Amino acid sequence: MDKFVTFTGVIAGVDRANIDTDALIPKEHLKSIKRTGFGSALFSDWRYNNDGSNNPNFVLNRPEMAAAQVLVARNNFGCGSSREHAVWAVIQYGFKAVIAAREGEIPAYADIFRNNCGKNGLLTIELTSAQVEEIFQILGREPGVKGTVSLEKQTVTIHTQKGDVVYTFDADPVLRNKLLNGLDDIAETLLFEADIAAYEARQ
Amino acid sequence: MRATENPTFVGLMKKTLFDKIWDAHVVKDLGNGEVLLYIDRHLVHEVTSPQAFEGLRLAGRPVRSPERTFATMDHNVPTDENRMNISDPIAKAQVDALTENCSTTRVTLFPLGDDRQGVIHIIGPEQGIVLPGMTVVCGDSHTATHGAFGSIAFGIGTSEVEHVLATQTMRQTKPKNYRVEFTGKLQRGVTAKDMVLKLIGMIGTAGGTGCAFEFCGEAIRALSMEGRLTICNMAIEGGARAGLVAPDQITFDYIAKGSRSYAPKGEALEKSIKEWKKLYSDEDAVFDHSITIDVSTLAPQVTWGTSPGMVTDVTGVVPALDAVPEYSPAGVRAALDYMGLEPGVKMTDIRIETVFIGSCTNGRLEDLREAAQMIKGKKVAAGVRMLVVPGSEAVRHAAEKENLDRIFLDAGAEWRFAGCSMCLAMNADKLRDKERCASTSNRNFEGRQGKGGRTHLVSPAMAAAAAVAGHFVDIREEI
Numbered sequence: 001m002d003k004f005v006t007f008t009g010v011i012a013g014v015d016r017a018n019i020d021t022d023a024l025i026p027k028e029h030l031k032s033i034k035r036t037g038f039g040s041a042l043f044s045d046w047r048y049n050n051d052g053s054n055n056p057n058f059v060l061n062r063p064e065m066a067a068a069q070v071l072v073a074r075n076n077f078g079c080g081s082s083r084e085h086a087v088w089a090v091i092q093y094g095f096k097a098v099i100a101a102r103e104g105e106i107p108a109y110a111d112i113f114r115n116n117c118g119k120n121g122l123l124t125i126e127l128t129s130a131q132v133e134e135i136f137q138i139l140g141r142e143p144g145v146k147g148t149v150s151l152e153k154q155t156v157t158i159h160t161q162k163g164d165v166v167y168t169f170d171a172d173p174v175l176r177n178k179l180l181n182g183l184d185d186i187a188e189t190l191l192f193e194a195d196i197a198a199y200e201a202r203q
Numbered sequence: 204m205r206a207t208e209n210p211t212f213v214g215l216m217k218k219t220l221f222d223k224i225w226d227a228h229v230v231k232d233l234g235n236g237e238v239l240l241y242i243d244r245h246l247v248h249e250v251t252s253p254q255a256f257e258g259l260r261l262a263g264r265p266v267r268s269p270e271r272t273f274a275t276m277d278h279n280v281p282t283d284e285n286r287m288n289i290s291d292p293i294a295k296a297q298v299d300a301l302t303e304n305c306s307t308t309r310v311t312l313f314p315l316g317d318d319r320q321g322v323i324h325i326i327g328p329e330q331g332i333v334l335p336g337m338t339v340v341c342g343d344s345h346t347a348t349h350g351a352f353g354s355i356a357f358g359i360g361t362s363e364v365e366h367v368l369a370t371q372t373m374r375q376t377k378p379k380n381y382r383v384e385f386t387g388k389l390q391r392g393v394t395a396k397d398m399v400l401k402l403i404g405m406i407g408t409a410g411g412t413g414c415a416f417e418f419c420g421e422a423i424r425a426l427s428m429e430g431r432l433t434i435c436n437m438a439i440e441g442g443a444r445a446g447l448v449a450p451d452q453i454t455f456d457y458i459a460k461g462s463r464s465y466a467p468k469g470e471a472l473e474k475s476i477k478e479w480k481k482l483y484s485d486e487d488a489v490f491d492h493s494i495t496i497d498v499s500t501l502a503p504q505v506t507w508g509t510s511p512g513m514v515t516d517v518t519g520v521v522p523a524l525d526a527v528p529e530y531s532p533a534g535v536r537a538a539l540d541y542m543g544l545e546p547g548v549k550m551t552d553i554r555i556e557t558v559f560i561g562s563c564t565n566g567r568l569e570d571l572r573e574a575a576q577m578i579k580g581k582k583v584a585a586g587v588r589m590l591v592v593p594g595s596e597a598v599r600h601a602a603e604k605e606n607l608d609r610i611f612l613d614a615g616a617e618w619r620f621a622g623c624s625m626c627l628a629m630n631a632d633k634l635r636d637k638e639r640c641a642s643t644s645n646r647n648f649e650g651r652q653g654k655g656g657r658t659h660l661v662s663p664a665m666a667a668a669a670a671v672a673g674h675f676v677d678i679r680e681e682i
Contacts, residue, residue: 033253119362
């Protein structure tokens with residue numbers, strides 16, 4: 001896994017709650033046995049018309065969103081199927097971070113999706129619903145606005161015409177360390193082979 | 204006095220069932236709340252595994268415990284008579300990849316054409332692969348199904364599949380405990396499916412995020428294993444990665460009967476049952492969340508939107524935009540636009556064009572019996588197509604032995620071979636744009652059963668009754 005480095009990129013907002021992994025990548029794109037080639041399938045039911053042409057009304061098809069690197073949505077993002085293809089599609093489209101909203105008791109991300117993101121170096125940022133609402137307001141006023149995401153500082157800085165707006169976010173220390181150092185989980189776990197063998201011997 | 208003779212499962216602290224199984228599987232504490240958790244059973248299918256096997260190959264790593272790993276093809280396989288000749292070359296490549304991967308790594312495979320093939324979450328219990336007290340994972344979110352045995356079972360992504368293949372462990376932080384108690388006695392015609400849909404309607408599809416559900420109470424105790432499997436199956440639709448039920452005599456009888464090739468037999472089974480009887484939540488165990496639902500007045504449930512939590516009684520109506528606490532008015536509006544519905548429409552006035560009976564949620568023999576009972580001697584309404592897809596080849600054979608296939612065929616339904624089929628529509632079984640379906644599956648997301656398709660989730664008996672009437676009916680009035 002590549003190390004997560006601070007970046008600045010265009011922010012795109014898909015203004016919906018409960019965006020499920022079937023929406024992120026519909027099933028007809030799950031038949032590949034490869035780990036690549038999923039970027040064009042991201043949001044395909046929404047992004048393309050039935051004849052395969054681009055749906056001009058879908059936010060990612062707007063010209064100012066062409067190089068978007070930060071994806072913003074409402075709560076419970078990534079619910080549903082465990083398909084990691086959804087994460088591969090988000091990354092291979094060009095996104096490096098997702099921002100979603102915690103809305104009271106309702107979490108920003110579904111568990112399996114958030115886990116899958118962590119395994120692939122896609123940063124999942126959780127902000128409050130008020131903060132995410134504010135970001136959608138900014139995106140409405142300034143489509144194509146850029147933001148800088150720093151995992152070291154745990155900040156998202158949106159570079160608006162009136163100046164920078166900074167949001168800080170929490171990060172799980174274990175995951176943060178993994179992302180910043182690009183650690184390979186399996187290699188790390190295999191260091192505990194003796195513990196695993198000892199556990200098996202006890203059974 | 205409850206004995207503490209087995210330190211593996213019983214300690215001094217009051218523990219939940221989940222905690223007991225979890226603690227018994229911790230290989231190592233990794234700090235910061237993360238543990239290395241041992242995995243007893245790893246179930247594998249063709250869609251989420253090829254990249255994992257490829258990862259192992261590239262890194263030169265073997266499958267650590269092939270004897271704990273079981274595979275089948277279910278998601279993309281055709282369910283018609285030509286199923287052995289997969290015409291979609293990409294789907295065929297995926298099926299072939301699983302065959303090749305299992306053969307080179309010595310993983311047990313139940314291939315297409317084998318009598319033990321079927322939806323992975325149907326065959327795990329059926330073959331006795333999953334047993335109480337185990338940890339079970341699979342690259343599929345409906346893995347929670349297996350929690351019905353009193354095991355910790357959850358869905359994982361492909362990176363985690365690779366991790367489990369390589370290490371037989373997972374790096375995990377412990378979820379919270381969420382107690383879901385169902386009290387009272389179900390009315391005739393109301394099923395496990397209705398119970399779990401009701402729960403999701405109450406707590407929303409993120410209500411259980413970060414948690415494991417323990418389903419308990421007299422209404423759970425009264426359920427067959429099939430019913431418990433249905434409820435645990437949809438834990439993920441309530442946001443919880445895992446859902447479990449403490450094992451009891453119903454569990455033990457299920458494991459003892461039939462030809463569950465991988466389950467212990469005779470004396471070994473007796474010994475195991477003695478251990479499994481220790482699998483329950485201690486009386487004063489503390490849960491982080493809890494909810495109690497009285498099922499005695501529960502009506503059959505029907506979803507009206509594009510999220511499993513968008514659900515109401517069959518006697519109800521499509522709600523007003525601002526009358527659904529777990530969803531915003533804009534979210535409800537978008538769902539209704541997609542579904543082609545308006546607030547105030549009576550659920551029993553909604554006409555359907557297709558009926559799908561099957562899936563890991565409701566593709567077991569009991570489900571097919573309930574559906575068959577509703578449709579016996581009747582005909583599928585004009586203009587309605589009905590697909591009945593057994594969850595496994597074993598279910599298909601058992602159903603045919605009881606002539607259930609005849610009942611469905613005589614009514615005008617299609618009788619298929621085993622597979623996931625129209626639950627996720629990866630094969631040829633899918634809805635057309637705007638086609639409306641009564642489905643016994645688990646997800647009514649946009650496009651789930653085919654782009655533009657409109658899904659209403661219901662129980663098998665409700666689906667069968669809708670096939671006959673052409674619209675939803677309150678089956679309590681029919682039986």
